Amino acid sequence: MPLAVVTLACALVTVFLTQSETKRVVSIPVPFTSHVRYHTNVARALAKRGHDVWVTIPTYLLNKGYLDTSGFNVIPYDTMPGLEKTMQSTMSGSYFDGKMPNVIEFLKICSEVLDTLLRNESLISDIGQKYPDLIVIDNIPPFYAMIIIPYRLRIPFAFLGTTYSPIFMRVPFSPADVPLFILPYSNKMTFFQRLHNTLFQLIFAVYSPHFKDDAVATYAPEMEYLSLAVLVTKAEIFLVEQDHVLDYPRPTLPNVKLIGGTVTGPAKALPPEFQSFMDSAKEGVVIVSFGSYVLDLPEHISDKILQVLLQLPMKSVFRSNLTSSDPKKILTAPWIPQNDLLGHPHTKVFVSHCGKNGQYEALYHAVPIVATPLFADQRYNAERVREKGFAEVLDLNTCTAEQMSSTILTVANEPRYKQAVVKRSRLFRELYGVPMETAAYWLDHVMEYGGDYMRSTGQQMPLYQYVLLDVFLFILCAVALTLVIGCCLIRAICSCFRKKKTKTE
Secondary structure, X not given: OOHHXXXXXXXXXXXXXXXXXXXXXXXXXXXXXXXXXXXXXXXHHHHHOOOEEEEXXXXXXXXXXXXXXXXXXXXXXXXXXXXXXXXXXXXXXXXXXXXXOOHHHHXXXXXXXXXXXXXXXXXXXXXXXXXXXXXXEEOOHHHHHHHHHHHHHOOOEEEEEOOOOHHHHOOOOOOOOOOOOOOOOOOOOOHHHHHHHHHHHHHHHHOOOOOOOOHHHHHOOOOOOOOHHHHHOOOOOEEXXXXXXXXXXXXXXXXXXXXXOOOOOOOOOOOHHHHHHHHOOXXXXXXXXXXXXXXXXXXXXXXXXXXXXXXXXXXXXEEOOOOOOOOOOEEEEOOOOHHHHHOOOOEEEXXXXXXXXXXXXXXXXXXXXXXXXXXXXXXXXXXXXXXXXXXXXXXXXOOOHHHHHHHHHHHHHOHHHHHHHHHHHHHHHHHHOOHHHHHHHHHHHHHHHOOHHHOOHHHHOOHHHHOOHHHHHHHHHHHHHHHHHHXXXXXXXXXXXXXXXXXXX
């Protein structure tokens, strides 16, 4: 069916569907495992509220068989070939090679993935033929251009995901106590950290590599041209997976909701092989995971980790492609039910790369962390849990086996770490409950009432007006004009005085 016809049909059917209680939602996460996970959790929560929910999921993830796709419908599609290996070699590969993360290469990959997605007319047509009342877009700046899909289909959209972007969301803030997520700073910054943070924030305010001026003209030439910066602010609501318990207090607007991590929730029953292993570990268990894309560590690092795990007085579950030399002591698997393992009473410590999802699962189940950040926002994440008092940070490249073993035992056994995370966990549960249900509530809310009433005036004006450039320019011109007039008057008075003096003489 031609896309133009689908678009028109979407608009007509949306009018009809809005008169009934059941709504149809399409969620479009970034095609990475962790992002798909939190979108599917919210999809299930929305479905429980009586809505018809669809999630776009790349076939390479579906073929793995690890994702829980129950409770909602799936729209499969093909993404950039070899994406998983490309991401692993670009990001974690740089870390293990002792190099700085190649941010330019990462953004290039994101651009290629985005281009593949936005040129997938079959996928866009499939989405349109579902006649959604709302499209949920992943909240991550390199992929903000995905809003072109709902823009083309003339469907309201919302953001759900990781990133708190006050500049893009037009939230008034100060870089003095709001650190950028790519910097490993807390909200208590030194002078030079504040300087560094301010400069980075200014750069992002003036220039963002994610916001290509020609995006709408390239991918939606039939639509009225709008910049991505303007399109972003038209979201019905921004659901941000942050909070002030794990993270730091941050200013918001009525349509910017800090909801915590939507992967969290009560632990479910474990698969039999994991259940028997965990139940038998009376001495405690260490959960080790470096994320879905880091399953093949360099040999010298994996040997170091296995050496440590074999010597620990506890059992271990290690997410890896390795085969355990002692399955009764170390259980290895390329996929683990992480949230449910962290919720088991025998789990004592979590050795983690500090991805956002894993941190929230550890917080929810009150498990102390040994943080081993690798790339992206993980250094920032590691610093915040260390600053909160329930983690220590290790560098996998430079730490010795003895240092790793000592750190794991310290975090697992010293009461201060457990006490700190228990306090934070209680606060989080009391204030945020089950975040996936909170997210579902707000998405349901904006489908019922719309988001216009929560949208601030600042989100509806050009950036130059929002940051008062026109006002400051007017004041500068007024001051300059006053000074010029003042100087001219003084020169004129002085000239008259000299002439008068000359005549008198």
